[in-house]
Amino acid sequence: MVKIAQISCGTDYSGVQKEIEKAAATFGAEMIIPEADLDYIDEAYKKFGFNAASSGIRLMIARAMSVVEGKTKADAVFIATCFRCSEGALVRNEIRRFIQQNTRLPVVTYSFTERTKADELFIRMEALSTIVARRSLLAREKQEGLTIGIDSGSTTTKVVLMENNKIIGTGWLPTGDVIETANTGMDQAFEGTGYKLDDVDGVGVTGYGRLTIGHHMNAELIQEELSVNSKGAVFLAGHQKGEATVLDIGGMDNKVITVNDGIPDNFTMGGICAGASGRFLEMTARRLGVDITELGPLALKGNHEKAELNSYCIVFGIQDLVTSLAAGGRKEDVASAACFSVAEQVYEQQLQEIDVREPLIQVGGTSLIGGLVDAMSTILGGIDIIVPDYSQYIGAVGASLLVSGLGTKNRSKD
Amino acid sequence: MKIALFPPNSLILADLVERRGHEPLVIQKEIRKRVTDVEIDSPPLNITEEEPIKGLKYAAIEVPSGVRGRMAIFGPLIDEADAAIIMEDAPFGFGCIGCARTNELTMFCLRKRGIPLLELKYPTTRDETVEVVNKINTFLDSLEEKNG
Numbered sequence: 001m002v003k004i005a006q007i008s009c010g011t012d013y014s015g016v017q018k019e020i021e022k023a024a025a026t027f028g029a030e031m032i033i034p035e036a037d038l039d040y041i042d043e044a045y046k047k048f049g050f051n052a053a054s055s056g057i058r059l060m061i062a063r064a065m066s067v068v069e070g071k072t073k074a075d076a077v078f079i080a081t082c083f084r085c086s087e088g089a090l091v092r093n094e095i096r097r098f099i100q101q102n103t104r105l106p107v108v109t110y111s112f113t114e115r116t117k118a119d120e121l122f123i124r125m126e127a128l129s130t131i132v133a134r135r136s137l138l139a140r141e142k143q144e145g146l147t148i149g150i151d152s153g154s155t156t157t158k159v160v161l162m163e164n165n166k167i168i169g170t171g172w173l174p175t176g177d178v179i180e181t182a183n184t185g186m187d188q189a190f191e192g193t194g195y196k197l198d199d200v201d202g203v204g205v206t207g208y209g210r211l212t213i214g215h216h217m218n219a220e221l222i223q224e225e226l227s228v229n230s231k232g233a234v235f236l237a238g239h240q241k242g243e244a245t246v247l248d249i250g251g252m253d254n255k256v257i258t259v260n261d262g263i264p265d266n267f268t269m270g271g272i273c274a275g276a277s278g279r280f281l282e283m284t285a286r287r288l289g290v291d292i293t294e295l296g297p298l299a300l301k302g303n304h305e306k307a308e309l310n311s312y313c314i315v316f317g318i319q320d321l322v323t324s325l326a327a328g329g330r331k332e333d334v335a336s337a338a339c340f341s342v343a344e345q346v347y348e349q350q351l352q353e354i355d356v357r358e359p360l361i362q363v364g365g366t367s368l369i370g371g372l373v374d375a376m377s378t379i380l381g382g383i384d385i386i387v388p389d390y391s392q393y394i395g396a397v398g399a400s401l402l403v404s405g406l407g408t409k410n411r412s413k414d
Numbered sequence: 415m416k417i418a419l420f421p422p423n424s425l426i427l428a429d430l431v432e433r434r435g436h437e438p439l440v441i442q443k444e445i446r447k448r449v450t451d452v453e454i455d456s457p458p459l460n461i462t463e464e465e466p467i468k469g470l471k472y473a474a475i476e477v478p479s480g481v482r483g484r485m486a487i488f489g490p491l492i493d494e495a496d497a498a499i500i501m502e503d504a505p506f507g508f509g510c511i512g513c514a515r516t517n518e519l520t521m522f523c524l525r526k527r528g529i530p531l532l533e534l535k536y537p538t539t540r541d542e543t544v545e546v547v548n549k550i551n552t553f554l555d556s557l558e559e560k561n562g
Contacts, residue, residue, distance in 0.1 A: 049525035051502075051518055086515045089476035094522065111476055348467065352474045 002029040002132045004125070005074035005105075007063045007095060009056040010082040016116045020078070023121035027129040034072035036062035048098070050091060057081075057091050064095040068102045076106045076128040083111040093353065096266075100355070106131045106265050109353060123269065127226040131264055138227055138263045140405040141240045145201040148189065149232075149400030150182050151225070151393070152209030155251025155278065156365060159185035160396035161193060161200075162404075169193045170393060178209035179216055202406060204228075204399030221403040225395050230257045230264045232398025233361045236388035243357040248364040248394070249346055249372065251278045256350050258357055268353040276345035278366040280314050284338040287321055288331050292369070295335055299371020302332030304340035317341065336371055343375035351380070361386045363394040415557050418495035420502075420520055421509030422488050427499055430547065434554035439491040441511075461486075473519060484516045492523045497530040497557050499550060504536040530557060 004024055011017045024031045036044065036059060044062035045052065052058050060081075066072045077099055081088025089111065096109050108124045110116075131138065143162045151158040152175060159171035159182070171188030175181050190196060204221035205214040206228040214222030233246040246257040254277060257267040270276065285295040307324045309317065317338075324334050360383060362373055367387045377385050390397060418439045419427045428438035448460035456462045461483055469482025472489045488511070492498075500521055501508070511517065524531060532553040537543040 050522040053514060053518070084476070086477050086481060087518065089474050090481075090515060090519050090522075093474050348470060349475050352470050 002027075002075045002129045003032050003073065004029050004076045004078050004128055005034050005063070005067050005072055006031045006078050006080070007034065007060050007067070008078070008080040009054065009060050009088055010085070011080060011112065014082060014112060014114050014116075016112050016114065019116060019118040020080070020121060022118040023125045024078075024129075026118070026122060027126045028133070029076075029125060029129045031078070032072070032074060034063035034066040034074070036066050040066070048094075050094060052087055052091060054087055057087055060091060060095065064099060067105070068099060074105065075132040076108075078108055078110070078124075078128065080110045080112055083113045085111075096353075097355070100266060104265070108267060123224045123226065124267075126224040127264065127267060130223065130227045134227075135263065137402060137405050138231060139261070140231075140402060141235070141262065143235075143401040143404045145404055146195060146199060147202045147204065147400045147404045148186065148197075148200050149204045149396035149398065149403065150185065150206070150213060150219075151228075151395030151399065152178050152182060152205065152207035152213055153251060153395070154208050154253075155282075157181045157185045157207070157209070158393045158396040159189040160390070160393050160400050161189040161195065162397070162400040167390060167393075167397065169195075170390070170396075172392070175209070178212050182209070182213045182217075202403035204401075204403030206395045206399045219403075220406050221399060223399065223402065226255060226257055226267050226269070227264055228398035228402060229255065229363065229395050230259045230267075230398070231262060231402055232394035232396070233257075233363045233388070233391075234259055234262045235401055236363075236390055236394060236397060237359070237361045237386045238388075239359065239361065239386070245354070245356050245358070245360045247346070247351075247360055247362045247376070249276075249278055249342065249362075249366040250364055251282075253277065254346055254350055256346075256354050256356075258354055266354055268350050270346075270350045276342055276349060278364070280317060280342055281338060281366065281369060281372065283314065283318055284321060284335065287318060287325075288335060290331070290335075296339075296369035296371045296373075298332050299335035299339045299369070300374060302330060302334070302336030302371075304333065304336040304375070306330070306333040307337035309334065309337035309341050336375075339369065339371035340375040340379075343372060343379050346376070347379045356380065356383075359384055359386050361388065363388070363391045365392045367391040415496040416494055417554070417557075418491055418498040418524060419509075420498070420500040420517075420524060421504060421511060422491065422520065423511065424501065424504070424509030426508060427501060427550075430550050431499070431554060434551060436497075436554055436557070439495055441487055441491070444487050444491070472523065477515070480513060481516050481519065484511060484513060485519065488516070488520055489523070492520065492527065495524070495527065495529060497553075498524045498527070498532070499553070500524060500531065500533045502533065502535055508536065 041062040044065035161169035169189035171185030431438040465486035466479040466482040469485040472485040
């Protein structure tokens with residue numbers, strides 16, 4: 001059983017401890033509380049150098065120290081504090097860095113409210129368990145045989161058919177009924193290849209609809225998108241060795257994952273505000289009367305400083321946009337400002353929680369919006385961002401690649 | 415050498431550092447740069463909404479803007495320092511940045527830098543005061559020797 005060390009403050013009084021344990025148990029993991037006696041707490045927080053006023057936070061520091069010093073054996077670490085506790089936020093971040101600098105354990109951080117439920121934690125716990133329990137599978141670098149990967153996202157469904165390490169067919173369409181959409185996506189991917197579903201050796205499914213589709217199709221791999229996407233990203237970018245950061249600004253949530261040799265070791269997920277997502281850009285394109293595919297090139301011709309736009313809230317953001325256009329603002333400048341605002345929010349709300357390692361591989365449908373990639377690079381001080389071919393298909397590619405590691409079986413022979 | 419101080423606006427500590435031939439890194443100088451900049455108009459300190467964003471380098475978005483705004487000013491001083499002196503439990507009049515969370519983070523960042531560091535408790539008697547001043551002078555002189 002995967003042991004996840006819980007380093008937290010306030011989960012008991014917030015009434016969410018049970019939810020955390022439930023989320024871990026769902027994915028075959030067990031939460032453990034690191035050992036720390038009274039003397040050790042004093043010794044540990046002084047050694048750490050952060051004189052926290054709250055004794056609960058001091059206990060957190062001691063528990064982190066216990067993991068780092070090997071007094072507690074754990075496979076992964078979950079760090080959590082109450083949402084809006086500033087001391088908690090400060091220490092949460094410093095503890096994360098401390099553990100990452102001194103161990104090779106995968107870490108995830110979270111700030112919870114009394115409304116936090118197990119389902120919000122599922123993807124994080126599943127990813128932590130996968131990184132630990134399926135390390136050899138995640139180390140796979142080459143796709144073999146004929147496999148199909150389905151990424152059933154919140155906005156779009158992507159399908160990729162791969163044969164011997166090459167993409168031979170793709171399908172892409174807006175997500176409606178998840179099963180029907182997946183079937184249509186598969187038809188698109190098979191078109192012109194001469195293959196049909198019975199010919200494939202394995203089906204891998206990821207994304208929001210993974211459980212429904214996976215069980216319906218009896219898929220060989222049903223996997224959360226954090227580990228699958230990072231695998232697909234490093235494969236497509238040709239960067240399977242060494243360190244990298246994968247950034248996926250999605251339709252509903254955003255993911256930032258740091259990887260080492262293709263295996264994720266830290267990640268953050270956000271989805272609090274639609275203003276920092278692809279959805280905002282979709283609405284911007286609609287308001288500007290252009291197709292989403294034209295938004296990127298349009299933004300690249302504009303100057304974000306010439307339009308007042310703030311996407312901190314999707315409603316007010318669109319109001320800003322309308323006001324800018326009414327005041328005679330150019331479409332190009334408004335498009336650029338929309339991209340810049342989304343990039344700025346992703347930077348402020350998510351990239352801060354992770355130590356960005358170069359190269360940054362930007363993926364997902366939004367990576368095709370050139371203006372957004374450009375804005376992200378500017379905000380990060382001009383760093384190089386890789387947008388690989390098929391970047392919008394990374395989840396499907398990752399699923400297709402990973403399922404080929406689960407043994408080959410021709411489905412018609414089942 | 416450049417010496418970071420805590421509290422970062424302590425005139426007494428700054429004076430002691432200057433007397434030993436070092437450069438005190440104090441926030442007054444940073445604030446002065448801002449308030450004399452005619453380009454910025456955000457009284458009283460000329461801190462704009464940009465500063466809390468710059469402070470993200472030191473504290474995550476969930477940390478209140480006042481902490482991040484302060485860190486946008488103190489953070490670069492911590493990064494620049496060759497050595498540091500921390501005086502804990504000092505009264506307001508000795509120097510104060512008005513925020514307990516910023517105090518915690520500032521001291522933590524100074525300790526994390528791994529530079530020569532002198533940590534002191536605020537003296538409450540005449541004897542303790544003499545001892546503290548001696549400790550500061552010895553520390554500052556030893557830095558000079560190390561520096562050649």
